[in-house]
Amino acid sequence: xxxxxxxxxxxxxxxxxxxxxxxxxxxxxxxxxxxxxxxxxxxxxxxxxxxxxxxxxxxxxxxxxxxxxxxxxxxxxxxxxxxxxxxxxxxxxxxxxxxxxxxxxxxxxxxxxxxxxxxxxxxxxxxxxxxxxxxxxxxxxxxxxxxxxxxxxxxxxxxxxxxxxxxxxxxxxxxxxxxxxxxxxxxxxxxxxxxxxxxxxxxxxxxxxxxxxxxxxxxxxxxxxxxxxxxxxxxxx
DNA sequence: GCGACAG
DNA sequence: ATCTTGTCGC
Numbered sequence: 001x002x003x004x005x006x007x008x009x010x011x012x013x014x015x016x017x018x019x020x021x022x023x024x025x026x027x028x029x030x031x032x033x034x035x036x037x038x039x040x041x042x043x044x045x046x047x048x049x050x051x052x053x054x055x056x057x058x059x060x061x062x063x064x065x066x067x068x069x070x071x072x073x074x075x076x077x078x079x080x081x082x083x084x085x086x087x088x089x090x091x092x093x094x095x096x097x098x099x100x101x102x103x104x105x106x107x108x109x110x111x112x113x114x115x116x117x118x119x120x121x122x123x124x125x126x127x128x129x130x131x132x133x134x135x136x137x138x139x140x141x142x143x144x145x146x147x148x149x150x151x152x153x154x155x156x157x158x159x160x161x162x163x164x165x166x167x168x169x170x171x172x173x174x175x176x177x178x179x180x181x182x183x184x185x186x187x188x189x190x191x192x193x194x195x196x197x198x199x200x201x202x203x204x205x206x207x208x209x210x211x212x213x214x215x216x217x218x219x220x221x222x223x224x225x226x227x228x229x230x231x232x233x234x235x236x237x
Numbered sequence: 238g239c240g241a242c243a244g
Numbered sequence: 245a246t247c248t249t250g251t252c253g254c
Contacts, residue, residue, distance in 0.1 A: 048244070050245050081247070085242040092244070114243050123242070146243045178253085184243080 021087055025123035025136050026214040028089070031131040032122060037190040038137040040064045041108035043203065045212025046096045046129075048113070049220040052156065053079045056227065061105045062203065062212045068217065071105045077128070086121070088114055089128030096129050109137050109199065111212050116140030116196075118163055118171030118186035118202030120147050120211035130189025138188030139196045141213055142169075145184060154182055172197045177208045 015099040042061050054076055068226030075098065081091040096112060116139065126140025148165035150173040160174040163184065171186025172193050185200050187193060203210035204236040209217070 027240090048245080050244080083244060088243055119243080140243090142243045144243060145241095146240085 002219070006045045011200025016161060020081065020120070021090065025087075025089070025121045026125050028131055029117075029122040032117065032127050032187070032189050034117065034192050035190065036192050036195050038136075038195055038199070039065070039108045040199075042070055042102070042105050043109040043111060043199075043212050044103065045109035045111045045215040046099065046113060046215070047097060047155065047220045048092055049224040050079070050180035051224055051227065054227065055092075055095050056081055056220050056223040057212060057218045058101045058214050058218070058223055059096075059099050059103060060215030060219055061107055062215070063102060064077035064109075064202075067203070067205075068210060071103060072130060073099060073104075073217050074105075074108065074216065075099045075102065076218050076223060076227060089125045091224045092125055093128035093132070096125075099134055100129075100133070109138045109139070111141055111200070111203070111210060112188060113142070113213055113216070115142045115146050115184060115185040116142055116171065118146060118148055118165070118184055120165075122170065124186065124188070126186070128160075134189070136189075137191040137195075138184045139191060139199060140184075141210065142184040142186075143181070143209075145173075150182075157199060160185075162193065169193060174200060175203045176201075180208060183208060195235075207237075 058074045082224035112126040122203040131140030150161040152161040154175040157178045162169045163171040
């Protein structure tokens with residue numbers, strides 16, 4: 001039903017049975033590579049806001065060296081799959097993959113708001129997006145833990161620790177804001193844990209999240225804002 | 238059996 | 245994720 005070479009991630013409907021979903025996740029994780037095939041270049045961040053059974057997906061492409069904003073784009077879609085912890089890929093990957101194809105500037109690195117290999121089956125959202133784009137390097141950045149335990153204490157900003165789950169390093173915990181909560185970084189595809197951390201740190205400026213994700217979040221919120229104001233206008237007529 | 242549990 | 249005002253802290 002879902003051939004290993006071309007998982008039909010864009011058409012997974014509502015959750016019928018979890019066995020089928022787990023099989024797809026096993027397929028995704030088997031295709032993930034944590035070998036570095038990274039080319040510093042335009043880096044796209046992706047984030048999604050929600051309201052009224054709609055998804056407001058935002059993307060921001062940032063130049064690697066200058067950190068100039070190269071492109072901002074957003075998209076509104078209907079929700080097709082519920083939020084179920086550990087199955088986020090089925091819910092958000094379709095929207096991100098679609099917005100990615102709408103970008104005018106082709107990115108070489110993707111940063112997705114969610115975990116990559118730091119997932120019980122090494123099949124987080126970033127892995128779903130990554131395996132569908134084998135020519136790019138994809139990184140997952142989450143604000144909360146899903147699984148695993150940090151190996152060291154984090155003190156100063158910029159310090160990080162490997163995240164271990166069942167005896168295996170699945171990602172990293174990175175302190176970006178002094179005295180704040182750390183973020184969780186893990187490979188999505190074609191990148192190692194160390195390089196994932198290096199790239200995320202490269203894009204960290206004055207915020208907790210790396211710039212492409214920070215901007216993508218704003219773009220998604222702006223898309224949601226357009227929807228809200230439109231409906232406010234209709235309701236007052 | 239009892240929690241934990243990305244967005 | 246989203247609902248929400250003022251407000252505690254650096």
